[in-house]
Amino acid sequence: MPDPTPAQPVAADALDSIESIQTSFRERDYVCDRSLATATFLALQLGRPLLLEGEAGVGKTELAKVLAASLGTRLIRLQCYEGLDVNAAVYEWNYPRQMLEIRLLEARGEATSANAHDIFGPEFLIRRPLLQALESDEAGQPPVLLIDEIDRADEEFEAYLLEILSDFQVTVPEIGTIKADRPPRVILTSNRTREVHDALKRRCLYHWIDYPSAQKELEIVSARVPEAPERLAREVVDFVHRLREADLTKVPGIAETLDWAAALLSLGARELAPELVDETLGVVLKYEEDIRRVRGETSRRYLAEAAAGS
Amino acid sequence: MTASPDPAIVRSPSGGEVDGRLLLAEAVGFGRALRSAGLSIDLAAAVDYARALTLVELGERDTVRAAGSAVFVRRRDDREVYDRVFERWWRQRGRRLPNDGPLTAIQPDEMAPDDGDGIGAEEGEEGREAVDGGMVDGIPMPLSGGDESIDEADIDGHIAAPDAYSAAEALRRREFDRMTAAELRDAERLVDLLEPRLELRRTRRQELHRHGRLLAPRAMFRRNIATGGQFTEWVWRRPVKAPRKIVVICDISGSMERHARLLLRFIQALSASSAVKTESFVFGTRLTRVTRLLRDRDRDRALARVAESVNDWAGGTRIGESFRDFNLHWARRTLRSSGVVIVVSDGWDRGDPALVATETARLRRNCHRLVWLNPLAGTPGYEPLAGGMRAAFPYIDDFLPAGTVASLERLGEILSGVRSSDLRRGGEAAASADAGARAGATIRELAPPAAIGADRVSPTDARPLRTPR
Numbered sequence: 001m002p003d004p005t006p007a008q009p010v011a012a013d014a015l016d017s018i019e020s021i022q023t024s025f026r027e028r029d030y031v032c033d034r035s036l037a038t039a040t041f042l043a044l045q046l047g048r049p050l051l052l053e054g055e056a057g058v059g060k061t062e063l064a065k066v067l068a069a070s071l072g073t074r075l076i077r078l079q080c081y082e083g084l085d086v087n088a089a090v091y092e093w094n095y096p097r098q099m100l101e102i103r104l105l106e107a108r109g110e111a112t113s114a115n116a117h118d119i120f121g122p123e124f125l126i127r128r129p130l131l132q133a134l135e136s137d138e139a140g141q142p143p144v145l146l147i148d149e150i151d152r153a154d155e156e157f158e159a160y161l162l163e164i165l166s167d168f169q170v171t172v173p174e175i176g177t178i179k180a181d182r183p184p185r186v187i188l189t190s191n192r193t194r195e196v197h198d199a200l201k202r203r204c205l206y207h208w209i210d211y212p213s214a215q216k217e218l219e220i221v222s223a224r225v226p227e228a229p230e231r232l233a234r235e236v237v238d239f240v241h242r243l244r245e246a247d248l249t250k251v252p253g254i255a256e257t258l259d260w261a262a263a264l265l266s267l268g269a270r271e272l273a274p275e276l277v278d279e280t281l282g283v284v285l286k287y288e289e290d291i292r293r294v295r296g297e298t299s300r301r302y303l304a305e306a307a308a309g310s
Numbered sequence: 311m312t313a314s315p316d317p318a319i320v321r322s323p324s325g326g327e328v329d330g331r332l333l334l335a336e337a338v339g340f341g342r343a344l345r346s347a348g349l350s351i352d353l354a355a356a357v358d359y360a361r362a363l364t365l366v367e368l369g370e371r372d373t374v375r376a377a378g379s380a381v382f383v384r385r386r387d388d389r390e391v392y393d394r395v396f397e398r399w400w401r402q403r404g405r406r407l408p409n410d411g412p413l414t415a416i417q418p419d420e421m422a423p424d425d426g427d428g429i430g431a432e433e434g435e436e437g438r439e440a441v442d443g444g445m446v447d448g449i450p451m452p453l454s455g456g457d458e459s460i461d462e463a464d465i466d467g468h469i470a471a472p473d474a475y476s477a478a479e480a481l482r483r484r485e486f487d488r489m490t491a492a493e494l495r496d497a498e499r500l501v502d503l504l505e506p507r508l509e510l511r512r513t514r515r516q517e518l519h520r521h522g523r524l525l526a527p528r529a530m531f532r533r534n535i536a537t538g539g540q541f542t543e544w545v546w547r548r549p550v551k552a553p554r555k556i557v558v559i560c561d562i563s564g565s566m567e568r569h570a571r572l573l574l575r576f577i578q579a580l581s582a583s584s585a586v587k588t589e590s591f592v593f594g595t596r597l598t599r600v601t602r603l604l605r606d607r608d609r610d611r612a613l614a615r616v617a618e619s620v621n622d623w624a625g626g627t628r629i630g631e632s633f634r635d636f637n638l639h640w641a642r643r644t645l646r647s648s649g650v651v652i653v654v655s656d657g658w659d660r661g662d663p664a665l666v667a668t669e670t671a672r673l674r675r676n677c678h679r680l681v682w683l684n685p686l687a688g689t690p691g692y693e694p695l696a697g698g699m700r701a702a703f704p705y706i707d708d709f710l711p712a713g714t715v716a717s718l719e720r721l722g723e724i725l726s727g728v729r730s731s732d733l734r735r736g737g738e739a740a741a742s743a744d745a746g747a748r749a750g751a752t753i754r755e756l757a758p759p760a761a762i763g764a765d766r767v768s769p770t771d772a773r774p775l776r777t778p779r
Contacts, residue, residue, distance in 0.1 A: 035376035083514025095531030
């Protein structure tokens with residue numbers, strides 16, 4: 001992915017219409033259709049988390065990044081995995097530092113007069129993503145919190161998340177309750193390796209991101225891989241769309257289209273040729289049986305059809 | 311939202327003023343129409359929708375649709391239903407409004423006849439139409455709403471076009487008799503046998519435990535703070551264990567008819583157990599997910615519903631296609647490679663054996679253990695010669711007879727993992743008669759079925775059909 005363009009972040013309240021979201025995202029090379037922009041707009045306005053689902057590589061995570069860039073705030077990312085717990089997601093005490101502090105107090109002869117506050121203060125607290133997300137930056141802007149691949153976390157964590165997402169506060173027994181001045185904007189993503197629990201869904205707005213139309217995808221390719229000649233971009237997109245129709249184990253996402261365009265470009269290709277396709281098919285298809293299926297005959301047929309059809 | 315004399319009047323983005331009560335009535339009515347079409351909608355979502363309507367341009371159909379979709383739709387399969395209901399809802403609005411103007415133009419008495427009751431009033435006219443008619447866009451919608459219709463929507467999305475195999479397929483609906491008392495008792499007994507002993511899987515979560523093998527530095531620091539970092543007390547942790555998920559794929563084709571009922575009972579008993587998560591599918595010519603149907607507390611009604619929802623009950627068998635469907639659409643969502651898959655089938659297959667082999671191999675790679683229950687395997691002298699069975703055999707971990715309660719008890723033992731050291735992998739016993747014929751079978755060596763027949767199983771001695779590892 002190319003670096004975000006140096007487009008100026010707009011003020012938070014400037015993302016106050018569906019069009020301004022589309023425009024602002026477009027400036028950052030993220031092409032999004034109106035329904036996705038509407039869902040994002042409503043999530044911002046209603047202060048609700050937005051749950052994005054879709055096949056792998058359709059730009060779910062990217063949306064959070066672009067949103068943060070558009071708002072000019074920090075992006076805090078929490079990658080979920082099975083066994084993710086409070087210590088890794090919310091906060092943890094810095095025990096070694098506390099130990100040192102005790103030694104120090106002892107050395108100064110103040111150990112007896114010190115109270116628990118001295119070693120369980122905010123300075124000994126390690127802030128993990130969810131706690132960080134409750135803090136606004138210097139400009140007073142709340143961050144964008146990306147909870148990535150929530151379906152990978154186990155149900156225990158999901159239950160904990162429910163609490164945070166409804167109140168935006170965390171209780172640390174030794175310190176007290178930490179509450180967000182302004183709640184963060186929350187984006188959750190899921191690949192649907194399992195169904196996210198209904199209680200969590202009820203707290204979120206929901207959007208399913210589909211694969212884009214050929215025209216939209218071409219727009220994405222030319223935004224993301226601007227060096228690619230137009231002809232190459234068109235042929236790549238066309239080929240990928242044919243692949244998505246085919247009966248494959250794993251059809252390529254937009255990420256694969258972009259990778260492929262970039263790969264072909266670095267090979268100096270100006271247009272798709274049968275040998276070139278067969279050599280680079282591994283960039284687009286990630287299963288051996290899929291590659292075997294498409295390589296040779298099928299890929300030649302696709303190219304011929306593309307040449308004849310459009 | 312600017313201050314208006316009437317607090318219920320809100321300003322729309324276009325500048326026009328809208329009565330908030332109307333919006334709420336509209337939102338609640340639309341919510342009801344959606345609910346009666348089978349989506350699970352709560353009042354909070356309707357309130358959100360009303361708020362959303364104040365934020366978007368009410369005259370733009372696609373925007374209003376997208377806004378409602380963000381609020382009401384909670385899973386991908388809901389989208390289709392939502393779109394249908396929305397279309398109808400929008401058209402009705404248009405019919406009353408020849409100029410297709412924004413909502414502001416709607417006459418209050420037409421929109422919400424009981425507007426006088428204030429906010430939270432009953433749904434508007436169109437809400438009733440949608441509910442009373444029981445039809446949305448010519449598609450019959452269940453009136454009762456609730457679980458039933460959700461299940462139907464669920465299944466809708468995954469059934470192949472009904473005319474896909476028209477001629478070849480012996481589509482036959484079968485009346486489901488009530489279970490006999492004896493069958494019920496058997497099935498119930500099985501749950502009792504199974505529940506306490508299911509194979510456990512180490513999760514990635516850790517718990518503190520005296521006999522753990524790993525040090526727990528976090529807890530240790532914490533407990534030893536009092537001594538200023540002198541570790542006087544050591545703390546240990548170990549992985550938490552949880553039962554493995556079970557996925558049952560049951561063949562209900564014609565040849566399985568006699569056995570399917572008891573086996574479905576058994577699946578039902580498994581699903582009812584809270585200790586373990588169970589997903590169930592049935593297949594004949596196509597795969598259908600019946601997990602939610604089988605969860606019904608009224609067990610006879612649940613079975614009747616499975617019979618209703620599956621319209622190829624006791625028709626032909628396509629093992630390969632059904633497995634392929636499972637591998638493509640369900641394996642990632644239900645298995646996560648740590649589950650146990652139980653296939654119940656006699657292996658009689660009308661499709662291509664090569665496809666069965668490829669797809670069974672893939673299924674095997676996606677799960678922790680693949681168990682195959684075959685009702686015929688209890689017959690003395692049985693050999694897995696049926697086309698599908700022969701193709702699938704090399705990839706099966708445990709091959710068991712099914713049909714008698716005794717053999718299902720054996721399954722209970724396998725699921726509990728107690729006997730896993732005795733159990734043998736199917737493929738390892740196998741040498742290869744037709745390996746060259748099948749490209750997909752390279753992972754395991756194939757056995758000539760004769761070698762399997764040598765290790766015979768009688769109904770009284772239901773052992774796995776495997777030679778030692």
